[in-house]
Amino acid sequence: MFKAFERFKKLYIVQNYGKIFPYVKPYWVRAMIAVLITIPIGSMDAVIAWSLKPYMDVVMLEQQATKLQAMLIPLVIILFSSIQSLFNYMATYLNTWVGQKIAQDVKLDLFNKLMHYNAGYFDKMNSGDVLFRFNKDVDMACSGLLSNLKLFTTRVFSSISLVGVLFYNSWKLALVGVIVLFGALYPLTTVRRRIKSIMDKTVFSGAAVMTHYNEAFNGNRIVTSYNLYDYQNRRFKDTLHSVFKLGMKMTQRTGMMSPLMHFIVSLGIAAVIWLGSYLIVTKQISPGNFVSFITALIMLYNPIKSIGNNFNSVQMALMAIERVFRLKDDIPVIHNKKNAIKLEHISDQIEYRDVCFEYVKDKPVLKNINLKIKCGETVAFVGNSGGGKTTLVNLLPRFYDVKSGAVLVDGYDVRDLDLDSLRDKIAIVFQDNFLFAGTIRENILLGRTNVSKEALEQAVCSACLKEFIDSLDAGLDTQIGERGVLLSGGQKQRIAIARAFVKNAPVVILDEATSALDNKSEAVVQTAIDNLMKDRTVFIIAHRLSTVRNADKIVVVNYGEIVETGTHEELLEKENSVYASLYKTQIK
Secondary structure, eight states, X not given: OHHHHHHHHIIIIIIIIHHHHHHHGGGHHHHHXXXXXXXXXXXXXXXXXXXXXXXXXXIIXXXXXXXXXXXXXXXXXXXXXXXXXXXXXXHHHHHHHHHHHHHHHHHHHHHHHHHXXXXXXXXXXXXXHHHIIIIIHHHHHHHHHHHHHHHHHHHHHHHHHHHHHHHHHOHHHHHHHHHHHHHHHGGGGGHHHHHHHHHHHHHHHHHHHHHHHHHHHHTHHHHHHTTOHHHHHHHHHHHHHHHHHHHHHHHHHHTTHHHHHHHHHHHHHHHHHHHHHHHHHTTSSOHHHHHHHHHHHHHXXXXXXXXXXXXXXXXXXHHHHHHHHHHHHOOOSSOOOTTOBOOOOOOSEEEEEEEEEEEETTXXXXXXXXXXXXXXXXXXXXXXXXXXXXXXXXXXXXXXXXXXXXXXXTTEEGGGBOHHHHHHTEEEEOSSOOOOSSBHHHHHHTTOOOOOHHHHHHHHHHTTOHHHHHTSSSGGGOBOOGGGTTSOHHHHHHHHHHHHHHHTOSEEEEESTTTTSOHHXXXXXXXXXXXXXXXXXXXXXXXXXXXXXXXXXXXXXXXXXXXXXXXXXXXXXXXXXXXXXXXXXXXX
């Protein structure tokens, strides 16, 4: 029993509270007050039990007390109960304040870590997993942190004071009561083992439920247009059924704990009543001693009856803390090396040297890629769908790291460069650009506070947005809805291009930036792109070969390999040219 308790204490205090202490430290004064208040909260339980002895012996049995003395003890009980209630409120308020502050700080740290995870992490995770692990787990851990500590310290001091009352009234009865207490607490030592595997599955199922809600929100138009109501309802029902089964398994494994503890406690009270009756008859204790003892024992035992359910919550909070700090201690796959080199500018060339890459082990996506791009060149990547074009370009800003070989910028391996300084030199316009909820201005500036009004206006003009902005009542301060739902595809693309103008990076990546647009929108966006490409090193990924005719170099990538390189004219004239075959097919 004691060994199990020591293991629990070590796990609970050292491993979990030790890790979270840096978050408690800024608020340690309030946290300490909240803990110290629990001492009188717990200790005052003993006052009520202890006061019943003189009241029973002097007032009720001997009837020697004056009217004032008879009223004094109930008034003392009321006074101490009032003070205890006030302290309880203060402790609850302080615990909630500190707990929410800690949760806020932990969430900020985890959100910052989430922002720095590499693209491969998000390829494997779904939105529900992220929401559950980075948000709900933190709430569960931090809300349980101080509330469980408050419960624990209150019960400790209450138990110590009540046990003192027990021994004060009768050491013989006290021994019986304490032995039964330890017997009732013994089942708690098995809780963690019983619920550990179920909790892991419950977390997964809880994340799946959140994913369904996210899909219902973000995919509402697909659901509506394809009449997927029944299909989505079935999927959601299956997930809820899994959650239900896990909940019932949890109840099967822990539901008997409270009834068992209740039964053991009842045996203890019965044994004390039997022994107490004998001690009263033999004049070893007074009836006042016995009433005081029974009151203290019931006050000591009552929380034990339901502590099984509370202890489940404690264990869940502990496991949430463990999961949170596993995330906190996790190091993203792509991170800065120690003493990473800051990239001040790009003046020479970008080189892919014997680059190999794979998403899944032993399934290569890129094979021995060798390519040099001089500063100021426009390079277009074309080829079969899924051939590795986008992957090739994504290695430059280190969305992923190569399996072997190296991507070099001015002779420096990108893995040796400071990530922020590298990505500051690269602007990207995707096929489907993400827009944040807010205004057009906010989505162009993206938090940049050092952009002049003239520079912003120039970016808007160069991105062919001015006519559209002028047609809006609120202009740049027009709200665009979540993910830019109120804008057309061409308008979204031009906002993304305006972002790139504001960033003013020397390298621009255009990842099929016009492939999803109609001819009219494409013409406007292409004009904006042409403006953006001036005096920059440009990487173009394109399916429409008509958009890459003027590139300085066209690279044909098929099945992870570079099969041809040259200008538009050179590749058309080349015998058995893959590019020429693709171009003629599209023209037809």
